[in-house]
Amino acid sequence: MHDTLRNLSHLPARQAISRLCRLFWEQGWASGTGGGIAVREGHTLLMAPSGIEKENVRPEDIFEVDMKGCVTLAPLTPGLKLTACAPLFLAAFRHRQAGAVLHSHSLDIVLAAMTVPAGEPLRLTRLEMMKGLEGVGYFDVHEIPVIDNTALEHELEERVEQAILAFPKANAVIVRNHGVYIWGKSAIHAKTQAECLDWLCRAVVRMNASGISHLTHDRSQPDLPQRALAVIS
Amino acid sequence: MHDTLRNLSHLPARQAISRLCRLFWEQGWASGTGGGIAVREGHTLLMAPSGIEKENVRPEDIFEVDMKGCVTLAPLTPGLKLTACAPLFLAAFRHRQAGAVLHSHSLDIVLAAMTVPAGEPLRLTRLEMMKGLEGVGYFDVHEIPVIDNTALEHELEERVEQAILAFPKANAVIVRNHGVYIWGKSAIHAKTQAECLDWLCRAVVRMNASGISHLTHDRSQPDLPQRALAVIS
Amino acid sequence: MHDTLRNLSHLPARQAISRLCRLFWEQGWASGTGGGIAVREGHTLLMAPSGIEKENVRPEDIFEVDMKGCVTLAPLTPGLKLTACAPLFLAAFRHRQAGAVLHSHSLDIVLAAMTVPAGEPLRLTRLEMMKGLEGVGYFDVHEIPVIDNTALEHELEERVEQAILAFPKANAVIVRNHGVYIWGKSAIHAKTQAECLDWLCRAVVRMNASGISHLTHDRSQPDLPQRALAVIS
Amino acid sequence: MHDTLRNLSHLPARQAISRLCRLFWEQGWASGTGGGIAVREGHTLLMAPSGIEKENVRPEDIFEVDMKGCVTLAPLTPGLKLTACAPLFLAAFRHRQAGAVLHSHSLDIVLAAMTVPAGEPLRLTRLEMMKGLEGVGYFDVHEIPVIDNTALEHELEERVEQAILAFPKANAVIVRNHGVYIWGKSAIHAKTQAECLDWLCRAVVRMNASGISHLTHDRSQPDLPQRALAVIS
Numbered sequence: 016m017h018d019t020l021r022n023l024s025h026l027p028a029r030q031a032i033s034r035l036c037r038l039f040w041e042q043g044w045a046s047g048t049g050g051g052i053a054v055r056e057g058h059t060l061l062m063a064p065s066g067i068e069k070e071n072v073r074p075e076d077i078f079e080v081d082m083k084g085c086v087t088l089a090p091l092t093p094g095l096k097l098t099a100c101a102p103l104f105l106a107a108f109r110h111r112q113a114g115a116v117l118h119s120h121s122l123d124i125v126l127a128a129m130t131v132p133a134g135e136p137l138r139l140t141r142l143e144m145m146k147g148l149e150g151v152g153y154f155d156v157h158e159i160p161v162i163d164n165t166a167l168e169h170e171l172e173e174r175v176e177q178a179i180l181a182f183p184k185a186n187a188v189i190v191r192n193h194g195v196y197i198w199g200k201s202a203i204h205a206k207t208q209a210e211c212l213d214w215l216c217r218a219v220v221r222m223n224a225s226g227i228s229h230l231t232h233d234r235s236q237p238d239l240p241q242r243a244l245a246v247i248s
Numbered sequence: 249m250h251d252t253l254r255n256l257s258h259l260p261a262r263q264a265i266s267r268l269c270r271l272f273w274e275q276g277w278a279s280g281t282g283g284g285i286a287v288r289e290g291h292t293l294l295m296a297p298s299g300i301e302k303e304n305v306r307p308e309d310i311f312e313v314d315m316k317g318c319v320t321l322a323p324l325t326p327g328l329k330l331t332a333c334a335p336l337f338l339a340a341f342r343h344r345q346a347g348a349v350l351h352s353h354s355l356d357i358v359l360a361a362m363t364v365p366a367g368e369p370l371r372l373t374r375l376e377m378m379k380g381l382e383g384v385g386y387f388d389v390h391e392i393p394v395i396d397n398t399a400l401e402h403e404l405e406e407r408v409e410q411a412i413l414a415f416p417k418a419n420a421v422i423v424r425n426h427g428v429y430i431w432g433k434s435a436i437h438a439k440t441q442a443e444c445l446d447w448l449c450r451a452v453v454r455m456n457a458s459g460i461s462h463l464t465h466d467r468s469q470p471d472l473p474q475r476a477l478a479v480i481s
Numbered sequence: 482m483h484d485t486l487r488n489l490s491h492l493p494a495r496q497a498i499s500r501l502c503r504l505f506w507e508q509g510w511a512s513g514t515g516g517g518i519a520v521r522e523g524h525t526l527l528m529a530p531s532g533i534e535k536e537n538v539r540p541e542d543i544f545e546v547d548m549k550g551c552v553t554l555a556p557l558t559p560g561l562k563l564t565a566c567a568p569l570f571l572a573a574f575r576h577r578q579a580g581a582v583l584h585s586h587s588l589d590i591v592l593a594a595m596t597v598p599a600g601e602p603l604r605l606t607r608l609e610m611m612k613g614l615e616g617v618g619y620f621d622v623h624e625i626p627v628i629d630n631t632a633l634e635h636e637l638e639e640r641v642e643q644a645i646l647a648f649p650k651a652n653a654v655i656v657r658n659h660g661v662y663i664w665g666k667s668a669i670h671a672k673t674q675a676e677c678l679d680w681l682c683r684a685v686v687r688m689n690a691s692g693i694s695h696l697t698h699d700r701s702q703p704d705l706p707q708r709a710l711a712v713i714s
Numbered sequence: 715m716h717d718t719l720r721n722l723s724h725l726p727a728r729q730a731i732s733r734l735c736r737l738f739w740e741q742g743w744a745s746g747t748g749g750g751i752a753v754r755e756g757h758t759l760l761m762a763p764s765g766i767e768k769e770n771v772r773p774e775d776i777f778e779v780d781m782k783g784c785v786t787l788a789p790l791t792p793g794l795k796l797t798a799c800a801p802l803f804l805a806a807f808r809h810r811q812a813g814a815v816l817h818s819h820s821l822d823i824v825l826a827a828m829t830v831p832a833g834e835p836l837r838l839t840r841l842e843m844m845k846g847l848e849g850v851g852y853f854d855v856h857e858i859p860v861i862d863n864t865a866l867e868h869e870l871e872e873r874v875e876q877a878i879l880a881f882p883k884a885n886a887v888i889v890r891n892h893g894v895y896i897w898g899k900s901a902i903h904a905k906t907q908a909e910c911l912d913w914l915c916r917a918v919v920r921m922n923a924s925g926i927s928h929l930t931h932d933r934s935q936p937d938l939p940q941r942a943l944a945v946i947s
Contacts, residue, residue, distance in 0.1 A: 047380030047444040068440060120377060123446060125462075126454055133465040143863060143892035144377035144819060147746030151867050164376060166386050192462045193376035207767060210745040214821060221825055222689065223458040225922040227892045229824075232832040235862035280613030280677040303672060353610060355680060358695075359687055396701035397609060399619050422509035425695045456691040457923065461685040512909040513846030515882060517794035534906060586843060588913060591928075592920055599931040621827040629934035632852050712733045 025032060026210045028054040028061045030076035031202045035117075036063050039069035041149060042120035044209075049194075051118040058082055060108060064095035082108065099168035103196055106176045111186070113131040113198035115205040119213075120194040127162045127216035136160050136182065137189060139215055148210030149186050149199065158182055160213075161189045187212055212226045261287040261294045262307035264435045269296050271439070275446075277352035283427075284351040286337040287435045291315055293341060297328035314342075315341065330454035332401035336357050336429055341407045344419070346431035348438040352446075353427040360449035361394045361422045363456060369393050369415065370422060373447055374466060380444035382432065392418045392445075397426045420445055494520040494527045495540035497668045501583075502529050504534035504672075508679075510585035516660070517584040519570040520668045524548055530561035538597060548574065565634035569662055572642045577652070579664035581671040585679075586660040593682035594627045594655045596689060602648065603655060604624050607679055607695060613677035615652050615665065625651045625678075630659045653678055727753040727760045728773035730901045735762050735860075737905075739769035741912075743818035748893075749815040752803040753901045757781055759807060763794035781807065798867035802895055805875045810885070812897035814904035818912075819893040826915035827860045827888045829922060835859050835881065836888060838914055840932060846910035850884050850896065853935060857881055858911075860888045886911055 026034070032052050039045040039052070050069050053062040060080040063072050078097050079088035084105050086097055098104075100118045107113040131137050136158035145151045165171050172192060178188045186208055187197040188199035197212060199205035222228055259267070272278040272285070283302050286295040293313040311330050312321035314429050317338050319330055325420050331337075333351045340346045364370050369391035378384045393411035398404050404423060411421045418443055420430040430445060432438035455461055492500070498518050505511040505518070516535050519528040526546040529538050544563050545554035550571050552563055566584045573579040597603050602624040611617045626644035631637050641662060644654045652674055653663040659709075663678060665671035688694055725733070731751050738744040738751070749768050752761040759779040762771050777796050777934035778787035781802050785796055797803075799817050806812040830836050835857035844850045864870050870889060875924055879885045886896040896911060898904035921927055 023791065043447075046377065046447045047440040049377065049380060049444075053746070068436060077864060120447070122451055122454065125451065126458065126460065129455065129460045129462050129465065131465060131466045141891050142746065143889070144745065147748055153863060163466065164374070164386060165468065190376070191466055191468070192374050203346065203782065207746040211748075214742075214745045214819070218821055218824065220454070220458055221821070221919070222828070222922070224454070225825065225919055227825065227828045227922060229828050232830060233862065233890060234832045235890070276680075277678045278611065280673040282610065282613055282677075289515060301669060321649045353680070355684055356686065358684065359693065361692065362688070362695050362698065366700045396699065397607070397619060398701065423609070424699060424701070440596050453687070453691055455692060457687070483836060509913075512843065512913045513906040515843065515846055515910075534902060586913070588917055588920070592924065592926065595926045595928050595931065596923070597931060599933045602944065629932065630840070630936065656842070657932060657934070658840050686920070686924055689926065690920070 019186070023058045027144075028056050028202065029077045032061060032063050032077055033072050033074050035202060035206060036069040037169075038074040039117070039119060040068070040215075042121075044121045044194075044213075045069035046120060049120045051098045051100040051104070052202075053080075053098075054115045055102075055113065059087070060104065061099060062098055062104065064092075065098040065100075066091060066094060066096045080105075085133070086198070100196075102169055102172040103175045106172065106179055107196060107198040110176070110179050111198060113186075113205070116196060116203040117205050117209050118194060119209055121213050121216070122197045122211075123213055123217040123220055124189060127219040128191055130219065131161050133163075135231050136185075136220075137216075139219075139238055141220060141235070142215055143227060144211050144214045147214075148208060149204075150184065153229040157184070159185045159187050159189060161191055163191050164193045201247060259291050260307075262310045263436070265294060265296050265310055266305050266307050268439060269302040269305040271353060272350075273301070275354075277354045277442075277446075278302035278453075279328075279353060279442055282353045284331045284333040284337070285348070285435075286313075286331075286333075286341070286423060287348045288341055288346065292320070295331055295334060295337065297323060297325075298329060298333075299329045308361075310458060313338075333429075335405040336403055336408045339405065339412055340429060340431040343409070343412050344431060345477060346438070347433045348435040349429060349431040349440050350442050351427060351429050352442055354442075354446050354449070356446055356450040356453055357422060357428045358425060360452040361424055363452065364394050366396075369418075370449075370452075374462060374468070375448055377444050377447045377451070381441060381446075382437075383417065388416065390417070392420050394422045394424055396424050430477040483674075487494045491541075494522050495543045495669065498529050498543055499538050499540050501668060501672060502535040502538040504666060505583070506534070508587075510587045510675075510679075511535035515568070515586045516579070517564045517566045518668075519546075519564075519566075519574070519583075521574055521579065522583045525553070526570065528564055528567060528570065530556060530558075531564040531566075532560060532562045546571075565699045566662075568635055568638040569641045572638065573647055573662060573664040575639060576642070576645050577664060579652075580666045581668040581670070582662060582664040583671050583675050584660060584662050585675055586680070587675075587679050589679055589683040589686055590655060590661045591658060593685040594657055596685065597627050599629075601644060601684075603682075605685075606679055607699060607701070608684060610677050610684070613680075614674060615670075616650065623650070624648055625653050625655055627657055629657050726773075727755050727901065728776045730772050731760060731762050731776055734901060734905060735768040736773040738816075738818060738841060739767070741820075743820045743908075744768035745819060748819045750797045750799045750803070751814070751901075752779075752797075752799075752807070753814045754807055754812065758786070759803065761800060761803065762799055763789065763791075764797040764799075764832075767793045779804075783859075793809060801868055801871040802874045805871065805878055806895060806897040809875070809878050810897060813899045813903070814901040815897040816904050816908050817893060817895050818908055820908075820912050822912055822919055823888060823894045824891060826918040828892055829918065830860050832862075834900075835884075836915075836918075838918075839921050840928060841914055841917060841935070843910050843913045843917070846913075848903075849883065849909060855874040856883070858884045858886050858888060860890055862890050863892045880885070 060076045076090045104116045107116045140156045151157045160182045162174040189195045199208045199211050281323045295311045309323045309325050337349045340349045373389045384390045396408040422428045432440050432441045528544045542556045570582040573582045606622045607678045617623045626648045628640040663675050665674045761777045775791050777791045803815045806815045835880045838854045850856045859881045861873040888894045896908050
């Protein structure tokens, strides 16, 4: 694994996508042929293809798309399709000036979202790993939107866009029973954001499974907002 | 791991089997000397041997079998036996025109099947990863047969065949307290099917362990069939 | 990992021990500097050293010991000690004609043994993976002794020996809150035995965590012995 | 992984830090850009940088710091910052003559500490893996301090120092909802300490999740101190 990631930040976007796809499959975030990655280079968006196992995406298998969503360069490899995530990736590129957007099927994120009541966001507070998320502090109550799934991926577009606009501090949108869209300033930044959110959701799920809460014995600041107490309990 | 899988779809069947066996062992699906893989090339079936640790199967260790189940070419390596799964693999090749059949001892699939009442199939609904299974949609209630185990593997033949015929939409048969037979159009397709089913069963088991359900807060479509509600609860 | 295991069965014992130590550490069975491996070549026992991280044992770090437990060849590497497991390994070599004995700190095996009442063995039944254990069938009720731990490893000797004699069908002795001794005809056979027992114990523990049992919906044979029903419930 | 660790104890400190950082990321202890490592060479402290993914730290990216905490040599790589853990690392170097100090975000350690009442230490007893911790025996009741987290890492300094002085037998300080500082005589010794504590905390958490305790059926010594019984229950 180490060789695949050494100097990721210095790689051309096509190679970075290829290596991140493999990493994502190794993490269990891209089982089957799921998951997706898009990286922006200027006004060009490079996107991993659909219909292929993600640990096997080569630099020459990448699609190039403009900021309107039109394919400007398709790979010659037969059988590859533009990912159905394309319009969803575009929403984050347009509204958030993202440098890279990831779509992961992380089971921990999917399970954590199952504990969130309909219409509510996932609320995280008082977990140090939150500081790995862009602009978030330890005592914040950080909200990540959770939207309902649809039969077809492209039908999610409007919901994802609304969630992005409604939660300007979040850099992720969780799709219930499905996965997550998460973005950052660059490929490597989006990757670290995904790792942090995964750790946090794994914590939420494992606390549930063990019947423990990180708030029970925490005395670090007595004026904890009540709604934060609802995160795990 | 990446090197072993690069261009798997372009590998000759013997090499693909060798690499998939290793991958399966790495996933925990072929502990001890368990698990098995068969790939069809025209009318010839290539099968990983029994009696050997699966991460150590070489291309020259593979058996060749005809569509009647007769060995047409045995490996020269001493100590190898034709897998006892051979008649079960044949059932999927004959009745479903499978290109490859896998037998995995995935603990998550075994545990998920333990939650299924006797005589019932495993029912899956409203999990995006279902769309990775051939011909299955998000709102479907997808049924995968669960049959009881027998003392000897070859005694399973009739039960597997009946299950295949009774559940024409499923591309897998789960054997209670044992493992799963799962197939696809090719080696790589069978692998992606196995990964998706594994993710789905891991979700079922972890929801059980956490006392949560993916249906509790889901509002995406109100007319959810009642029987689907029985999947997890 | 694949390279380290290819043709393990054809490796000289010193190299096989080195590679198995690394594999065991990767599996989490030899955290810190724990765990141990001994392989017999004729009347010579080759043992991995103590006091060194197990993923870093080289062929020249191995001790040679005779069947009376006397060191006949010590490695030149400074700082290495003969493992405190040596007398326990000897018990299996003497009473069972083992070709290799492993000592693992597998957490799943330790947790599974916690569910076993004091003075009782771990009983396993109706899990296909049991067939990976030497001489065990699916409908058997297979008993593996569980003994209490002691302050010092060498004090376990008498208890391990008694357990070996009292449970002639088992090829493992579990030490409560500690780990397991497990043996086989060769290094590779001992490894497959350890993998199978690990799978089985992981199943027991995860069934406990999920509140499910493999016996609840199993109809494969109605005359299940009552004591078997006590395994999980 | 094996190549990265072979002969770690013989590596220069800068290379050892680079390889341990990668190992830590692979273990899930350094998700995002979290975690940290400091190794002492005489009176010079070498520290992995902040603001970079840990699996990608090169020997030339390391900071050199004196025992007063002043940077004596900064890496030329742009964008790197001295870790905010520096004053916390210093506390262990000064008060305990540590050869290496690690900061891990191990989820198992964080979860185990959640079960500890406010103001109490984590108490461990009767788990063989405790013997992997420096100076600890099987029947000891070993106490590891748990302190509350702060908004900024450097604000932890006083609390960490107090905990180090109050618990002279412990070689770790757990920070609630955050992670752990753990040290040893050398880089490799600190690594084995971290592995052992991780195993122990994983045991505590998984016992909680399964509703089992390692003390329930343990008869090895009847005069078990009562406070030890409170560890898991």
